[in-house]
Amino acid sequence: MTTKPLLKVDNLKKYFPVKKGMLGRTVGQVKAVDDVSFYVNEGETLGIVGESGCGKSTTGRMLMRLLEPSEGKVEFDGQELTSLSSDEMRKTRRDIQMVFQDPYASLNPRHTIGKILEEPLIVHGLDNAKERKEKVRKFLEIVGLSAYHAKRYPHQFSGGQRQRIGIARALMTNPKLIIADEPVSALDVSIQSQVLNLMQDLQKDFNLTYIFIAHDLGVVRHISDRVAVMYLGKMVEIAESEQLYVEPLHPYTQALLSAVPVPDPDYKKEQIVLEGDIPNPANPPSGCTFHTRCPFKMDICTKVVPELIQHGPGHSVACHLYGDESDNDIKKMEGSL
C-alpha cells in the first residue's frame, strides 16, 4: 500500500442557515460539519462513524460537492476540488463515485438496470454503444449478478441485489475513490456481510480507495484501515482501526464501542450509557461539544474547544483528558482570570 494521500480535506465546514418568517431572515445557523480535516491514502479505507445527525453524510456529500462546502478545501489527486467550476467538477466526478444508503431509492424506478449502469459511461462520453453493453454485462457479473439482469427493473430485485447494482454503477467509470454512504445499513445482517466482502474484493481488484460512512462500528471495523469518529459536526478521534478498537481514547468513542454487541452469552457487559440526547446543532454547547454527556467532564471542557491533536502514531484525539496542551490551557485560563 502506498502512502500518498489521494484525498486531503482541510477545515471543511458546512453551515446551514436557519430561516424564519416571511422574508426568510437568517436567525442562526446549524453547524452540520464544523471544521473537519483528514486525509485518505490511496488504496486504503477510511471509516467515518458517528450517530445520526453528526454530519458524516454531509461530509461525504461535500467531498463530491453534491453539497457546496461553506468553507474549507478538498484536494483530490492533486486537484483542488472546491475551486473547480461546476462543469469541471462534473467531469471530475468520473473519478469519485458514490454508493448510497437506500438501495430502494437510489435507482431510478423507470429505468432498466442496463440503462442505469450504462448511463455513467454515456454521461462521460466513454466507449461506443457496443462496448458499453459489453461493460454492463461484465460489471453485472463482477458484482455477482447475471448479464440477463440488465433487462430488468429495480423493483424486481431484493435490497442486497440492488445494492450490488449501486456498487456496479459506481464502478462503471473506473473511479479512484468511492464514497460509500452507509451502504449496508438498510440491509439484513446476513446480506451486509456479503456486500462488505464484495466491496473488499473489488477494492483489491480495482485498487479502489474507500470512504466508508456508517453508524455501525462492527461493520466499520470489518472493512476500515483507519476510522474517524464524528460527534456533532466535529471529528473527535481518528486512529488506525485496530488501535481505535483496542485503545479508544475519547470518552465518546469509548461509549460507542461499549455499545457494540459481543457474540458471547457469558460476556459481562460494561456498557457506558450516555445520558441525555445529542445537543441541538443549531445551538451547540460551549467548549467541547461533548461535555454535556461526558462522564469525565472537567471545568475546562465547558470553556475551551479541544483541538484534534496527535496522541501516539496515527492516533489523534480531540479531548482535554489527553496531552499537555490541556494543562497549558488551564494555566492560560487561570492566568487570564
Next chain:
Amino acid sequence: MSELVPKVDGIAEAKLEKTTGPWREAWNGFKKSKVAVVGVGIVVFFILLAIFGPFLVSQGINDQSLPDRLLPPSSEFWLGTDDLGRDILSRIVHGARISLWIGFFSVIGSVVVGSALGIIAGYYGRWIDTIISRIFDIMLAFPSILLAIAIVSVLGPSLQNALIAIAIINVPNFGRLIRSKVLSIKEDEYITAAKGIGMKDSRILISHILPNSMAPVIVQGTLAVATAILEAAALGFLGLGAEAPTPEWGKMLADSKNYLQSAPWTMIFPGIAIMLTVLGFNLMGDGLRDALDPRMKS
C-alpha cells in the same frame, strides 16, 4: 460478521415471469377496473366516430331543407332535424371531430407549456420559482371561463382562438401539478446519484425527472380533455367559439335553445354527446389515477 458466508442473497431466480416495466404494470392494473374500461370504450367510440363518422353519414352538415325543419327522430333522420332542416346526427358526428380536436390539442398545449414551466420552477427554485408560481396564482385567481372569455375577446372569436384560450387557462393547473411533483422527486436519492455520476442538469431533467413526474400529468390530462370539451362548448354556446355553420356541439345547443319546448331533440342529442364524451374521459382518468397511484397497489 465475515463468517456468515453467502448463499442467501437470492441471486438465483426470483419468480419473475416476464420483464414488466412500470407502464406495463400500470396497464395491468388499469384493465382490472371495469368502469375505466367502459370509459376507454366511450372515448374510443368517439375517436372512431370523429375519424370515420363523417364518411358514413349520408347527409352533409350544411344541407338545408326547410320543409324538413324541426322533424322529430325518425327512420330517415335518426336524431331528428334542426331549425334549418339539417340532420342532427350528421352534425353531431362532424362535431365529434371538432370537440375532440379542441380537447386534445388544447390539453397538449397546456401540458407542454405547463410542464416546461413547472419543471423549471420546481427544479431550479428560488426566484425563478417565485416568478412562475406567482404568475400561476394570478391566472388561477380568475374564474377560468371568465379568463377564457377575456382571451377570446382579445384574439377575436373563432374556433382556433377558443382552443388557444382553453390551452392558456389550463396551463397553471399542469404547471402546479408538475412543480409539486418535481419538488419531491428532486430530493430522491436517484437524482442525487445522477448528479454524483456527473450528469448535466439538462439530462437529469429530461431523462430522470420528467418521466418520473408524468404519471399525475397523464391522469390530469385525461380529465382536462373532458373539461376542455365542456369549456369549448361553453364558449361556443356564448358565441365566442365556433362560427355559425360549424357543427360544434356547444354552438348547436345555443342555436337550438329557442326550440327547447317545441323540438327538444335539437338540444338533447348534442347535450348527450357532450355528456357522454366528458363522462368517458372522466372514467378513463379515474381509472388511470388508480392504476398509476402507487398507494392503490396491493
